Amino acid sequence: MSARRIFARPARFAAIAPYVWMVLFFLVPFGFVLKISLSQTVIAQPPYEPLFDLTAGWTAIQAAFAALSIDNFRLLASDDLYVFAYLRSLTVALTATGLLLLIGYPIAYGMARLPKRWQAVAMVLVIVPFWTSFLIRIYAWINILQHDGLLNQILLALRLVSQPVVWLSTDTAMYIGIVYSYLPFMILPLYATLARMEPALEEAASDLGAPPWQVFWLVTFPLSLPGVGAGVLLCFIPIVGEFVIPDLLAGSNSLMIGQTLWLEFFTNKDWPVASAAAILLLVVLLLPLLFYERLQRRQLEER
Amino acid sequence: MRKVSRLSRFNIASLALGLAFLYLPILILVIYSFNASRLVTVWGGWSLRWYHEFFADRAMIEASWMSLRVAVSSATIATLLGTLAAVALARGERFRGRTLFSGMLYAPLVMPEVITGLSLLLLFVALNAERGFWTVTIAHTTLTMCFVAVVVQSRLGSLDRSLEEAAMDLGCAPVRAFLLVTLPLIAPAIVAGWMLAFTLSLDDLVIASFTTGPGSATLPIRIYSEVRLGVKPEINAICTLVIALIAVVIVIASLASKLSSSQGESAAPL
Numbered sequence: 001m002s003a004r005r006i007f008a009r010p011a012r013f014a015a016i017a018p019y020v021w022m023v024l025f026f027l028v029p030f031g032f033v034l035k036i037s038l039s040q041t042v043i044a045q046p047p048y049e050p051l052f053d054l055t056a057g058w059t060a061i062q063a064a065f066a067a068l069s070i071d072n073f074r075l076l077a078s079d080d081l082y083v084f085a086y087l088r089s090l091t092v093a094l095t096a097t098g099l100l101l102l103i104g105y106p107i108a109y110g111m112a113r114l115p116k117r118w119q120a121v122a123m124v125l126v127i128v129p130f131w132t133s134f135l136i137r138i139y140a141w142i143n144i145l146q147h148d149g150l151l152n153q154i155l156l157a158l159r160l161v162s163q164p165v166v167w168l169s170t171d172t173a174m175y176i177g178i179v180y181s182y183l184p185f186m187i188l189p190l191y192a193t194l195a196r197m198e199p200a201l202e203e204a205a206s207d208l209g210a211p212p213w214q215v216f217w218l219v220t221f222p223l224s225l226p227g228v229g230a231g232v233l234l235c236f237i238p239i240v241g242e243f244v245i246p247d248l249l250a251g252s253n254s255l256m257i258g259q260t261l262w263l264e265f266f267t268n269k270d271w272p273v274a275s276a277a278a279i280l281l282l283v284v285l286l287l288p289l290l291f292y293e294r295l296q297r298r299q300l301e302e303r
Numbered sequence: 304m305r306k307v308s309r310l311s312r313f314n315i316a317s318l319a320l321g322l323a324f325l326y327l328p329i330l331i332l333v334i335y336s337f338n339a340s341r342l343v344t345v346w347g348g349w350s351l352r353w354y355h356e357f358f359a360d361r362a363m364i365e366a367s368w369m370s371l372r373v374a375v376s377s378a379t380i381a382t383l384l385g386t387l388a389a390v391a392l393a394r395g396e397r398f399r400g401r402t403l404f405s406g407m408l409y410a411p412l413v414m415p416e417v418i419t420g421l422s423l424l425l426l427f428v429a430l431n432a433e434r435g436f437w438t439v440t441i442a443h444t445t446l447t448m449c450f451v452a453v454v455v456q457s458r459l460g461s462l463d464r465s466l467e468e469a470a471m472d473l474g475c476a477p478v479r480a481f482l483l484v485t486l487p488l489i490a491p492a493i494v495a496g497w498m499l500a501f502t503l504s505l506d507d508l509v510i511a512s513f514t515t516g517p518g519s520a521t522l523p524i525r526i527y528s529e530v531r532l533g534v535k536p537e538i539n540a541i542c543t544l545v546i547a548l549i550a551v552v553i554v555i556a557s558l559a560s561k562l563s564s565s566q567g568e569s570a571a572p573l
Contacts, residue, residue: 007467010477012398015391018384018448019400022407025445029422032429107321110314122318124557129325131499131553133506135523136542139530140328143335146534150331183325234413241415244508248530258417265421265513275425278418285415292413297405 030282037072037275072276082260082277086284089257092246093239096178100235101228103179104186108227109220111187112194119195123188130184138177138248145173145249174250178239186231193227194220226295233292237285257281333546336539353540363525363541370505370522373436377443378500384444385451385500386493390481392452393459411449419446420513427514434516442514443507447500454499458492459485491559498556502549 076082111122129137144150145167152164167173201223205215221228243258255263257277265274336354340347357363388408391398411419423442427434462485470480508523515521520528522545529538 007394007477008396011390011394014387015395015398015404018388019404021384025423025441026407026411029426032425033422036425106317110318113311113314125322128553131502131549132329133545135508135526136545139538139542140332142534143332144328237413238415241417243417258415261417274421278421282418289413
């Protein structure tokens with residue numbers, strides 16, 4: 001038996017503790033969300049019907065199943081508020097991801113073309129803001145974007161506008177906040193694939209007479225698609241559920257699904273409907289999540 | 304030749320603009336935290352006034368203390384569990400339920416925080432657990448151990464396996480070989496993982512809001528409720544202090560990863 005095989009057995013035992021933990025605190029909780037999304041709202045503490053009582057045996061389980069209802073989901077589908085919230089979440093996430101790709105790609109490309117030594121420095125510089133609290137970074141933008149904030153002061157001083165522009169509580173502010181917070185998540189996977197790319201391919205295309213835009217569009221971009229995919233998913237999925245950035249920077253008239261869920265939970269105390277909203281959000285995100293998981297595994301196998 | 308130089312000027316411009324975009328807002332925040340004026344937007348000279356105000360604010364100090372305690376304990380548990388998970392995935396080869404295991408470890412990395420927070424809260428309510436320090440710590444451990452696992456696993460993947468195999472061929476038991484050979488080699492990644500878990504926990508607002516109870520707010524929860532009421536210069540000072548703390552953590556983590564890259568190939572990406 002090779003040393004490799006001998007090592008594998010105790011290494012498998014290492015999985016036990018984290019496995020149990022993840023089942024207990026990640027998988028099981030979803031069961032509760034599912035159960036509560038199918039139960040009735042009551043005015044009590046906790047504000048939903050209790051889970052079935054196992055001590056009462058089979059009849060209790062049958063009763064619990066009989067009590068399950070999809071009313072909460074019907075409510076979500078029939079209420080415009082929720083439908084709009086889902087649509088808005090998807091629109092915002094798509095737009096923001098597009099903006100991130102447009103802004104992040106040139107930066108990642110510039111990084112990948114730097115001399116090797118400077119690439120490491122640039123990477124650290126991009127990662128550092130990611131380590132800095134995102135709430136603080138959003139707060140920094142509130143400082144800049146508010147009515148008498150720095151941006152308006154500069155615009156007024158340059159005489160580009162005659163009176164302060166309203167930035168806060170607009171979608172523009174929200175997009176600035178989202179792009180600012182998620183930029184490292186877009187740059188890093190893009191940079192990883194661009195840096196690994198063979199420069200000879202671009203040179204060959206250029207030697208054969210392709211103008212720069214054609215070199216980029218026909219050679220560089222298609223080769224960077226795995227990075228584009230990873231970056232898009234890393235940004236898109238969390239942005240759909242984003243709550244804090246739209247709450248602090250966007251106006252209050254049209255909510256995203258994360259905000260709706262939060263309000264339903266903390267303000268209306270309607271836990272079953274909040275749970276149903278969470279389940280729906282999860283279903284919407286399941287496809288890209290599964291896709292992401294496969295992508296991750298393929299990358300690990302390539303290594 | 305001309306084509307290439309034009310391209311690189313574009314590269315440098317986009318890089319410079321990108322970095323300015325990333326850093327200027329934070330820089331402005333730090334500068335304004337030393338502003339003497341009560342108005343956040345008017346510069347009134349340098350002063351430490353808002354730092355004094357922060358240290359006099361009991362609720363803020365208590366929230367900071369709570370956040371630090373949660374971050375240290377959850378990062379420590381997460382590092383233990385995450386390292387074990389990484390070892391199992393990188394060295395355990397095939398075992399039953401491996402796909403589910405790795406799926407559970409990757410899902411929280413991209414899962415919207417509202418869902419993770421909500422589901423954990425419903426669990427704690429169903430278990431009738433008193434919400435506070437421990438529930439937040441458990442929630443943060445669940446999230447951050449996944450990040451630790453990814454960082455440590457990528458280090459294990461780039462490690463030369465012949466070293467630990469040599470130790471076993473020379474008669475070392477697997478666990479001993481791991482402790483004496485593998486563990487020292489992945490130690491920098493483990494340190495970096497702890498740092499990452501620590502800052503993620505310190506930063507988290509959404510999951511903490513769901514899993515904490517009345518009277519035990521973390522710092523982000525306090526900051527958030529203050530910011531919603533309007534901009535206060537005191538917040539600038541708190542934010543600057545948090546940035547300073549995280550800067551120290553980054554320096555230590557980058558030293559650790561420099562150590563790691565001088566020993567082997569590339570360091571962990573985070």
